[in-house]
Amino acid sequence: MAHDDATLIIRDVRPWGGDPSDVGVAGDRIVWVRPTQDGTTTEAEVVDGRGLLALPGLVNTHAHADKSWWGLPWQSYGGEGGTQGRIAHERARRDELGIPSAPVAERVLREYLRTGTTRVRTHVDVDLGVGLRGIDAVREAAAALDGAIELTVVAFPQDGVLRRPGVLELLDRAAAAGAEHVGGLDPALIDRDPVGQLDGLFRIAAEHGCGLDIHLHEPGDLGAFEIELILDRVERDGIAPGKVNVAHGFAVVDVDAARRRDLLDRMGALGVTMTTVAPVRMRQLPLAEMDATGVRFGFGTDGIRDLWSPYGDGDLLGIAWQYARAGGVVRDEDLRRVVEIATRDGAPFVTDEVHDLVPGARADVVLLDAENPMDALVRRVPRAVVVAGGRVVDLAALAARPWE
Numbered sequence: 078m079a080h081d082d083a084t085l086i087i088r089d090v091r092p093w094g095g096d097p098s099d100v101g102v103a104g105d106r107i108v109w110v111r112p113t114q115d116g117t118t119t120e121a122e123v124v125d126g127r128g129l130l131a132l133p134g135l136v137n138t139h140a141h142a143d144k145s146w147w148g149l150p151w152q153s154y155g156g157e158g159g160t161q162g163r164i165a166h167e168r169a170r171r172d173e174l175g176i177p178s179a180p181v182a183e184r185v186l187r188e189y190l191r192t193g194t195t196r197v198r199t200h201v202d203v204d205l206g207v208g209l210r211g212i213d214a215v216r217e218a219a220a221a222l223d224g225a226i227e228l229t230v231v232a233f234p235q236d237g238v239l240r241r242p243g244v245l246e247l248l249d250r251a252a253a254a255g256a257e258h259v260g261g262l263d264p265a266l267i268d269r270d271p272v273g274q275l276d277g278l279f280r281i282a283a284e285h286g287c288g289l290d291i292h293l294h295e296p297g298d299l300g301a302f303e304i305e306l307i308l309d310r311v312e313r314d315g316i317a318p319g320k321v322n323v324a325h326g327f328a329v330v331d332v333d334a335a336r337r338r339d340l341l342d343r344m345g346a347l348g349v350t351m352t353t354v355a356p357v358r359m360r361q362l363p364l365a366e367m368d369a370t371g372v373r374f375g376f377g378t379d380g381i382r383d384l385w386s387p388y389g390d391g392d393l394l395g396i397a398w399q400y401a402r403a404g405g406v407v408r409d410e411d412l413r414r415v416v417e418i419a420t421r422d423g424a425p426f427v428t429d430e431v432h433d434l435v436p437g438a439r440a441d442v443v444l445l446d447a448e449n450p451m452d453a454l455v456r457r458v459p460r461a462v463v464v465a466g467g468r469v470v471d472l473a474a475l476a477a478r479p480w481e
């Protein structure tokens with residue numbers, strides 16, 4: 078495409094901290110990247126990048142966009158602790174907060190977008206109370222943003238699978254209706270039947286060709302055993318790399334080094350991925366080991382300001398910072414790697430497309446007043462400009478108070 082075909086030019090930015098460049102956009106695509114040229118006139122809309130750092134849009138690979146109280150008055154932490162306590166509390170109070178609904182989900186997506194996230198994999202609760210309503214709500218919310226955020230959905234059995242007869246059928250219906258992934262939850266501690274839950278989920282995946290994304294909080298040997306059960310089934314069914322994800326997977330950091338290496342080697346070989354929310358009170362996924370074994374992983378915000386916890390603000394760069402800080406990441410190449418995982422290399426959790434500042438990619442561009450990617454990460458620099466799907470986002474309009 079000729080230079081003149083650009084309808085939007087992002088001028089004088091430094092992609093990944095490199096040389097000053099202009100980025101041409103037509104429709105929702107980047108059509109060229111070239112050295113900055115002064116004084117040229119153009120019919121296109123121009124964003125003056127003022128020499129800012131440019132990165133691809135952030136990618137949130139583990140969200141719960143359906144069930145935050147972001148934008149509502151403060152909600153006190155109530156109910157009991159622990160997974161079961163939080164599940165019960167959420168089910169007792171979600172109706173009065175309008176959860177799930179499109180307006181709730183839209184407030185969350187808008188906050189992701191305001192902080193530069195343009196691609197999101199969100200788990201959405203599917204249970205006997207709400208059925209598949211939550212999936213409709215988040216899709217409607219994404220549609221209201223008119224393509225600024227690309228969304229992929231995990232139909233998530235937050236309340237358990239086998240212990241709630243009828244949920245497996247709901248998950249099957251969700252997959253038939255187009256949910257890209259089916260989720261699972263602590264097959265041993267919630268359902269008390271790991272083989273049964275996993276067999277049910279893999280049966281749905283085999284039938285519909287959907288992905289699986291399984292929340293696994295279970296620690297140590299128990300969690301490692303369940304990861305092995307998952308790997309056995311991926312191998313048996315010949316599931317393609319990238320289709321099965323373990324969310325959290327705390328067991329990977331719990332077990333001893335030799336067993337971790339065995340697990341990661343096998344996960345890497347089978348293309349089973351992981352997502353982490355960089356939990357502050359636990360050890361972090363080991364960056365060098367993950368890369369050495371080829372286990373791809375992504376960062377996620379998890380739920381933000383919801384009936385599980387008042388914490389979380391939707392800024393994926395903040396999660397990447399938390400991961401780096403808590404994991405003792407200090408060297409340039411490792412800090413940069415964390416930024417790559419938060420942007421370019423997280424994208425396969427949402428899309429098959431290239432997600433980078435290159436011609437042909439969707440025009441998802443974040444500008445930050447930072448020297449380089451490492452500097453942007455360690456300072457969690459505010460987002461100066463966000464271009465999503467080829468359009469400049471009105472950040473001021475999105476900066477609504479979170480308690481209106």
Ligand SMILES: [Zn+2]
Nearest residue numbers: 200292379380
């Ligand atoms: Zn989660």
